[in-house]
Amino acid sequence: MVETGDTAPDFTAPLANGDVDEFSLSDHLDDEAPIVLAFFPGAFTSVCTTEMCAFQDRLSSFDDLDATVYGVSRDSPFTLNEFRAQNDLEFGLISDYNKELIDDYDVEMDFADLGVYGVAKRSVFVVDGDGEVTYAWVSDDPGVEPDYDEVEAAVEDAA
Template identity: 80%
Template sequence: MATSGDSAPDFTAPLANGDIESFTLSERLEDDAPIVLAFFPGSFTGVCTDEMCTFQDRLANFNDLDATVYGISRDTPFTLNEFRDQNGLEFGLISDLNKEIIDEYDLEMDFDDLGVYGVAKRSVFVVDGDGEITYAWVSDDPGVEPDYDEVEDAVEAAA
């Protein structure tokens, strides 16, 4: 599992930002770092919606620290754009439809009782301009949200 001190696994995936474009982590580090990667199991679910809306509510704080927030889930980029629109999210959401990023970060979680497999564990990583993970939080409980103050503190330390 990716953890603090590791080099962040690089990836290229679709970015839903009102449009759809290609996103490569290593190419975004120079301009966007520190980068917050907030993995969530799925759009339009209670806790995931609360989490992404809380990041939106705190977006000005991250912007003040020159940090960039991205959400990541297995949803299609089209679903993610609709999720952004319905919740007024101003940050990009990355589609990991093929589960490649989840595998690289070792974050796979299943909901056996629902027949849902291979979604992301709720987790947050802060990546600095050198591509190092300076903060890692991973929850095995999908109902637990991150400590947002702790994430902001980690971003401030990485800035």
Template identity: 85%
Template sequence: MPATGDTAPDFTAPLANGDVDAITLSDRLDEEAPIVLAFFPAAFTGVCTDEMCTFQDRLSAFKDVDATVYGVSRDSPFTLNEFRDQNDLEFGLISDFNGEIIGDYDVSMDFADLGVYGVAKRSVFVVDSDGEITYSWVSDDPGVEPEYAEVEAAVDDAA
């Protein structure tokens, strides 16, 4: 699993932003860093909805330091656009439908009792303009949300 000080694994994936575009992390670093990658297991579930809505509620703190927030999940980009619409999310959601990003960041988890495999552990990575991870948090408990003030402080430090 990449940790603080490591180079963030690069990726290209569909971006649900009201439309469906492609996003390549390395192409966004100059203009959008620091970048917050907030991995979550699944759209339209209780804790995931709470988490993404909390990022939305705190979005101004990230914008104040020119940081960019992206949610990342295995959901399709079409599902993620509907999730954005229903929750009035102003930031983009990255569709890792094939699980490649989740694998590269080593944050895969299973809900074997439900027959669900390879979804994202709830985790947050902050990536600076050099592509370095300056903050990482990974939870083995899908019911635990990140410490948002800690993420904001990490973004302030990376800005």
């Protein structure tokens, strides 16, 4: 699992931002860091919706720290654009449709009783301008949200 002090695995994936663009982490470190990568199991589920809306509610605080927030899930970029629209999310959502980021960050979980495999554990990583992970939080319980104050403090430390 990726931990604090590790170099963040670089990736290129579709970004749902109202359109669908290509997003490479390394291309955004210079002008958007610190970057918050908030992995979540699935769009349109109750806890994931609450979590992404909580990040939206705090977006101005992250903006004040010159930080950028991205949600990350296995949903398609088209699903994520609809999720963004329905929840008035102003930040981009990264589609890990092929499960590459989940594997690289080692945050895979299954809902075997539902027949759902290979989704993201709820987790948050803060990446500084040098590509170093300065904060890592991973939950084995999909019903637990991150401590948003703690994430904000980690961003402030990385800024």
